[in-house]
Amino acid sequence: MTDGHTNLHKHTGLYLGIFALLVVGTIATVGASRVDLSHGLSVVVALLIAGVKASLVAAVFMHLKWEKAPALWLTLVLCGIFFAALLLLPMLAVQDLPPQVKIGTWG
Amino acid sequence: MTTNLLPYTVKPHPITEMYSGKFGMWLFLASEVMLFGALFSAFILLKVTAPMEGAAAWPTHEEAHLSWKIGAFNTLVLILSSVTMVFAWAALKGGDLAKGKKYLAATLVLAIVFLVVKILMEYIPHINHGYVPSTSVFFGLYYTMTGLHGLHIVGGIVVIGYFLGPGAALYHENPEYYTNRIECTGLYWHFVDLVWIFLFPTIYLMN
Amino acid sequence: MSDDHHHAEMSYWRKYVFSIDHKVIGIQYAVTGLCFLFFGFCLMMLMRWQLAYPGREIPLIGKLLSESIAPGGVMLPEFYNALGAMHGTIMVFMGVVPIVVGGFGNYVMPLQIGAPDMAFPKLNMASYWVFFVGGVVMLISFFVPGGAANSGWTSYPPLSNIATAGQTAWLCGMVCLITSSLLGSVNFIVTIVHLRAKGLTMFRLPFFVWAQLVTSFLLLLAFPPLEAAGILQLMDRLADTSFFMPEGLVISGEIKQVAGGGSPLLWQHLFWFLAHPEVYVLILPGMGMVAEVIANNTRKPLWGYRAMVYSTIFLGFMSFIVWAHHMFMTGMGTNISAFFATTTMIISIPSVIILTALVISLYNGAIRFTVPMLFALAFLPMFAIGGLTGLPLGLPASDIHLHDTYYVIGHFHYVVAPGTIFAIFAGIYYWFPKATGRCMDVALGKLHFFLSFIFINIVFAPMFWQGLAGVSRRLYDQTVYAHGEAVQGLTIMSSWGAWLLGLAQVPFFINFFISIRWGKKVTDNPWDATTLEWSAPSPPPHGNFTVEPVVYRGPYEYSVPGADKDFFPQSAAAEA
Secondary structure, three states: OOHHHOOHHHHHHHHHHHHHHHHHHHHHHHHHHHOOOOHHHHHHHHHHHHHHHHHHHHHHHOOHHHOOOHHHHHHHHHHHHHHHHHHHHHHHHHHOOOOOOOOOOOO | OHHHOOOOOOOOOOOOOOOHHHHHHHHHHHHHHHHHHHHHHHHHHHHHOOOOOOOOOOOOHHHHOOOHHHHHHHHHHHHHHHHHHHHHHHHHHOOOHHHHHHHHHHHHHHHHHHHHHHHHHHHHHHHHOOOOHHHOHHHHHHHHHHHHHHHHHHHHHHHHHHHHOHHHHHHHHOHHHHHHHHHHHHHHHHHHHHHHHHHHHHHHOOO | OHHHHHHHHOOHHHHHHOOOOHHHHHHHHHHHHHHHHHHHHHHHHHHHHHHHOOOOOOOOOHHHOOOOOOHHHOOOHHHHHHHHHHHHHHHHHHHHHHHHHHHHHHHHHHHHOOOOOOOOHHHHHHHHHHHHHHHHHHHHHHHOOOOEOOOOOOOOOOHHHHOOHHHHHHHHHHHHHHHHHHHHHHHHHHHHHHOOOEOOOHHHOOHHHHHHHHHHHHHHHHHHHHHHHHHHHHHHHHHOOOOOOOOOOEEOOEEOOOOOOOOHHHHHHHHHHHHHHHHHHHHHHHHHHHHHHHHHHHOOOOOOHHHHHHHHHHHHHHHHHOHHHHOHHHOOOHHHHHHHHHHHHHHHHHHHHHHHHHHHOOOOOOOOOOHHHHHHHHHHHHHHHHHHHHHHHHOHHHHHHHOOEHHHHHHHHHHHHHHHHHHHHHHHHHHHHHHHOEEOOHHHHHHHHHHHHHHHHHHHHHHHHHHHOOOEOOOOOHHHOHHHHHOHHHHHHHHHHHHHHHHHOHHHHHHHHHHHHHOEEOOOOOOOOOOHHHHOOOOOOOOOOOOOOEOOOOOOOEOOOOOOOOEOOOOOOOOO
């Protein structure tokens, strides 16, 4: 067992602190959506806030902050790369069409 | 049982610094990232190729008829359930079964609240107003993505319920093994929370 | 020990049917997979009659088929399509992968790493039964109204969206098969990382285990998008959503009344995101088996073991970013096509490295032409042909002419049929003594090999010419076109090759079943092999090793200079 888990009281404070941050993040997410930003920028902001919240959950609640094992990180990094490819490449494929057949809004 | 012969069921392995079940759960979660990732990819591709106007155009925020308040409330419910989940594991790690079960029960209740809100205050009113999956691509995605996520919540409820009920007997046989299983359940549960953290802005707050 | 006590009490059902022992599960996968493989082969033999003699009554079987699929014994086009779609689906998902991963992987890998079982034995059992259910669903689909799925194994919408009920069964079956693979892949990875014997470092692993490790990562990360796509198509078919249905689609003169706004290309992206890594799932375990057999039967170490390992890892990684080379004809622009063509060209490099290393491994070897070795040797040029013929398909300019023609069918069958399936035969002949304690008959084995090798080439070689002549895939009757009629002779040649290939499997069936009962009994290590599975008894008991193995050597210590024997088992202590 890793040492970080022996003193649980210390971690109670940490967990509650993360909870508070996540609540703030949720408020920020809603707040940001009310601000009149350009479409692209609002997507970026929303993803950024969600990314920060997700990182907090993963790092603290899922204990990634204390997991050093390369085997785990390798799996997660590979997963991240393929996830990015799955998200981006199909979109790029339908974007790279001649104008006559291209449907959708690209602006 | 063969499990007696297998090493690293409780002791962590030097390479991964985890017991086998935990490493297995992380691998499973990686595959789940790809599952939901595919749905997000579908969302992106269908949104950007939607025509600007006409029947197949993507609805605006008002036309989407999704209440951000309900969505935000459910987000907070799920975040809170993640907190109670990690408290449950921490209590069990410290040898306190009663406290651990209390927090597991809280997690279970919050999960049920999430589903009840979703079904009673979102799905059913939507269906009554005629907004069904076939209404538009947006609603198809809405029902499919939140539905699949909801199925994962149901799965979590079943597992947590099992460990609160008949499964709790394992604690008395082998407390460390039981605590590890709760840890793995926790990892799964936090992942379900993680998916919602991305699902909420994507579906509810697009303008 | 307590385990033997448990074992004595186990009922027949717990011991042989719902077993959690990886060896029993491995045999279950292999036998079930071989049954499905044979069934898929029969579907194809039926198709080949229609292709060779279009519109003529099928002999013998024609009278047995119902009027709804083959009136007067002549198969309907819809039935032909169903045979085609199901042949592909069954061979890939219910035949080859369950055999090479579920069968050989499950049986051999834990033995080769010195483990008592897989990391999650109960999950292993669950994986098999979910696979079994998926397979049954697929078979039942032949009997639903409208027959089995008939939109190709690739199930492209909009056609698959509006197809008959069999397509829904296909989707449900796929969900089961995918779930089974996902659970299995988790098991494999944890087992290989966590349960290796003392002294068995990663670079002392037999190449077969490396192949299984990379394959499992492919299954783990590539299958879920197809599961998601399957869910989306089920929604389209059952809930009238429009994920894959464009606006204003006209079917038989009527506009389909759906919301529209969907994209058929979305399905293709999600499908091929899996299906390309899937083809590496089909070949890598086969390469692993061939490597083991070659090292053993040349009595020398594999040449370039490290290069092969690094190539396999690199191949696995690249396989995730080449998929749209299956979509060059969908109207993608030049930039994205160039990207995928580039990654596709790059991925051919590790394949070539692995094949070259295997070929160089033969040089200066004391080659024993055992039956497994014959199949392993044949694998090399056959895979080379399959791989090389893939190159024009990976380049957009040439793919314009070859896409969706018989050239493609020739290409991929060369890799899977005289490729992987020959590797499977090599594996069966090689590991049969370990699983049964008896060896298969050599004369029947050599007959099986020579007949199969000749006929399999007769089936598939003509297809390259047909493709170049412009004959499209999935045609019920190519003779309606002048260019199809012109090469009909090649079709007839392929068909006769296929039927004779079917007959050539008879010596194998006879050999297999007779040898289980009456095969010559052999020692634990009849091949004088180095890897750990050969130091376990034949067949291994529950728990595998009587003494916990410790590894002192690499996987292929054959013909070590100065030693009195021509091999050292991995567990033989360091001092000779």
